[in-house]
Amino acid sequence: MNILIIGNGGREHTFAWKIRQSPLCKNLYVAPGNAGTMMLAENINIGVEEFDKLKLLCLDKKIDLIVVGPEVPLVGGLRNYFEADPLLSTILIVGPGKEGAQLEGSKDFSKQFMLRHNVPTAKARTFHAHETTEALNYLETCTPPIVLKADGLAAGKGVIISPSIDEAKKEIREMLEHKKFGNASAKVLVEEFLNGIELSVFVLTDGKDYVVLPEAKDYKRIGDGDTGPNTGGMGAVSPVIFADTLFMKKVEDQVIKPTVDGLKKEGIPFQGFIFVGLMNVNGEPYVIEYNVRMGDPETEVVLPRIENDLVELLVAAAKGDLSGKTISISKEFAATVVLASGGYPNAFEKGKVISGITSDKMSTLFHAGTKLQDNNVVTNGGRVMTATGIGNTLIDAVKQAYGMAESIQWDGIYYRKDIGQDLLRLGSQSSS
Numbered sequence: 001m002n003i004l005i006i007g008n009g010g011r012e013h014t015f016a017w018k019i020r021q022s023p024l025c026k027n028l029y030v031a032p033g034n035a036g037t038m039m040l041a042e043n044i045n046i047g048v049e050e051f052d053k054l055k056l057l058c059l060d061k062k063i064d065l066i067v068v069g070p071e072v073p074l075v076g077g078l079r080n081y082f083e084a085d086p087l088l089s090t091i092l093i094v095g096p097g098k099e100g101a102q103l104e105g106s107k108d109f110s111k112q113f114m115l116r117h118n119v120p121t122a123k124a125r126t127f128h129a130h131e132t133t134e135a136l137n138y139l140e141t142c143t144p145p146i147v148l149k150a151d152g153l154a155a156g157k158g159v160i161i162s163p164s165i166d167e168a169k170k171e172i173r174e175m176l177e178h179k180k181f182g183n184a185s186a187k188v189l190v191e192e193f194l195n196g197i198e199l200s201v202f203v204l205t206d207g208k209d210y211v212v213l214p215e216a217k218d219y220k221r222i223g224d225g226d227t228g229p230n231t232g233g234m235g236a237v238s239p240v241i242f243a244d245t246l247f248m249k250k251v252e253d254q255v256i257k258p259t260v261d262g263l264k265k266e267g268i269p270f271q272g273f274i275f276v277g278l279m280n281v282n283g284e285p286y287v288i289e290y291n292v293r294m295g296d297p298e299t300e301v302v303l304p305r306i307e308n309d310l311v312e313l314l315v316a317a318a319k320g321d322l323s324g325k326t327i328s329i330s331k332e333f334a335a336t337v338v339l340a341s342g343g344y345p346n347a348f349e350k351g352k353v354i355s356g357i358t359s360d361k362m363s364t365l366f367h368a369g370t371k372l373q374d375n376n377v378v379t380n381g382g383r384v385m386t387a388t389g390i391g392n393t394l395i396d397a398v399k400q401a402y403g404m405a406e407s408i409q410w411d412g413i414y415y416r417k418d419i420g421q422d423l424l425r426l427g428s429q430s431s432s
């Protein structure tokens with residue numbers, strides 16, 4: 001088949017790497033891609049929201065399957081655009097339509113959805129822009145820390161955790177009255193703070209049946225020991241040792257099944273990934289958020305542990321044919337370290353020449369913000385590359401990842417030094 005991957009991050013490079021291994025894949029394209037994807041596929045310089053250009057590309061290259069990486073084109077209705085066009089309607093798409101994408105595109109929608117289907121989640125109340133007074137009064141009744149969430153997409157920045165009621169009042173004013181996040185904060189959720197350890201669970205569904213992918217833990221803050229500002233993610237590991245069989249059964253029974261059944265009951269078609277952000281509170285799972293795509297950098301540790309032909313699973317999901325499909329997951333550990341531009345997530349420079357790019361079979365270097373310039377691979381974003389290591393133990397995987405990271409250089413390279421260390425401290429890191 002001819003396959004198009006939409007996006008340009010480490011996630012999309014990892015998809016390209018895994019999809020390339022499938023005998024079902026004939027021609028592979030990535031739009032717009034990066035310097036890593038061009039080693040495996042043909043990059044096409046079209047942005048993820050340029051639907052008209054994507055249409056022409058699909059017709060020209062006779063695309064059979066589209067895998068959508070980021071949320072923006074999904075929330076923007078890429079699937080709906082394709083389904084409405086008779087020339088495109090036979091193309092299989094992994095990624096939901098506008099309605100299903102509301103699970104990520106509107107935190108109010110997803111909260112109400114969870115409540116309707118008894119999915120465990122933090123208590124919350126939603127306030128509109130004209131309800132600032134009510135919101136301020138409500139905050140008086142809350143116990144800090146208080147979680148404020150902009151309803152819409154805010155590039156991962158829309159969640160604020162306030163240490164005091166006064167601080168929360170200031171923030172909610174900024175969000176509702178001064179549109180701190182533009183239209184995304186026209187509605188704000190005030191949410192109860194959950195105290196626990198986070199992890200992410202990934203599901204591939206056709207809207208009726210599903211397979212559960214390996215779980216992962218992300219490291220969101222820029223600094224070692226989870227300090228400093230939030231980022232898109234600075235590293236990830238899989239599996240997550242505290243996600244044992246008992247916990248994962250609770251996740252499946254209390255979260256995954258009710259979510260997929262809920263979509264079906266409400267008549268919301270959904271062919272694609274559901275990324276469930278969870279808090280483990282004393283052994284009980286609570287949903288923090290849904291995303292309608294895979295995570296980045298979680299994909300860089302999740303896909304290497306899947307032993308199936310990924311294209312077979314993607315086609316089955318897109319066709320509504322997942323019933324009876326099973327997933328085979330390697331017992332190996334995977335760890336990934338994000339190599340970032342100095343200064344990220346604040347201002348940073350681009351265009352630095354990267355040296356030391358190598359790859360061997362134990363470790364995998366995925367590109368994110370890179371591009372080819374005058375025959376050099378140069379930095380082209382905040383998160384530049386992710387180095388994934390694979391091993392029989394978490395220690396081995398982390399060692400592989402850091403070995404790879406240390407072999408890469410550019411002026412101003414920065415990465416966290418403690419990916420996986422919290423889980424190693426939790427003890428019981430096991431060998432297969």
Ligand code: AMP
Nearest residue numbers: 122147156159191192193194277288289
């Ligand atoms: P989100 O954008 O929903 O992923 O939220 C960003 C981060 O805020 C999450 O990864 C959590 O670390 C934190 N967070 C979100 N909701 C809560 C909550 N109810 N309690 C504690 N932390 C939260």
Ligand code: GLY
Nearest residue numbers: 232233295296297
């Ligand atoms: N790493 C978090 C995300 O992809 O949303």
